[in-house]
Amino acid sequence: MGKNHMRTNSAKLVYSTLITTGAAAIALSIIFTSSILAFIGLGLLFWGIIFTYIRTEEYTKKSLLDATLTSQITTCNQIAQELDYKGTPIYLPPKYFKDTKTLKAYITKQKETKLPTPEQIQAQEHQTFLKNPPALLLTPLGAELTKLFEKILDTDFTRTNINYLQQKMPKLFIQDLEIAQNFEIEPENDIIHVKIQNFQYITPSKELDLSPSNSFALDSPFTSAIASALAKTTGKPVVIEKQQASQDGKDLTIDYRTLDEEA
């Protein structure tokens, strides 16, 4: 904390020194009519202003983020395991809820179960443990991230389509969030392939128990956020069909599947 405070102060000191020295050099250049001093002054002043303008944004160390997130993933995982919920998380679109801003994932008790109807979910949307059908209704880990995506893109995913995501998501991941080097979305029938290269947010779930029963822990906040975004965009329930990561975990291929209500 003290070190960080010192770093901020020293950065401020550098900017203000540059600006003050630059202004003084310009003043002296006018007094002594020296073009060299004027060049130095303008240069210092200019770079001082530029450094102040492009200075570091507020960042949090990734290890800190991982540390706070890991326990949440573990808790979700433990709840699902303890209560023996075996289903794959299904990311429900807004039509399943009375409040269209709600984002929830639905985990069934049994591995293969029919999708619930929007009316069934709406009747008990504020409950976590559903009785009919027996299932868990949780806010997915990436719910807030999906809202952040919408905020940055200044849109509501329910009013967009998959082409919009194909066009905007690469810019969002590469330029705005600066979290990946490449991002591709490729829809193919009911499967949507997402490819992320040089992904900088390696999921903390790598450190957790990844046994097949822990399906919820496998969904990192970002894969979960993309699933929620796809559910909102397509208006259909979405499941994460397959996830593949390279050895270092930086290249990801995720296959999402949209479900039809009759399924």
Add this chain to the structure above:
Amino acid sequence: MMFPLNFWDISLLLAVTAIILLITSELLSTHYGKVNIIINKNRLKNTAITTSILFLTTVAIRIINLLIAP
């Protein structure tokens, strides 16, 4: 007492700054995998473009002056 630099000197200073900023902005671009340098790259890019436009404006003014001058 007067400011010792003329219009052309300022133009030169803008040109040098614009080149440095444009090259830095391009080298730090996230498209080349530089995602671990923590400065506001969007602002850097905007500054580089603005400085370039300012320089080009000075060039345009100079050209217009040359054309208008008898």
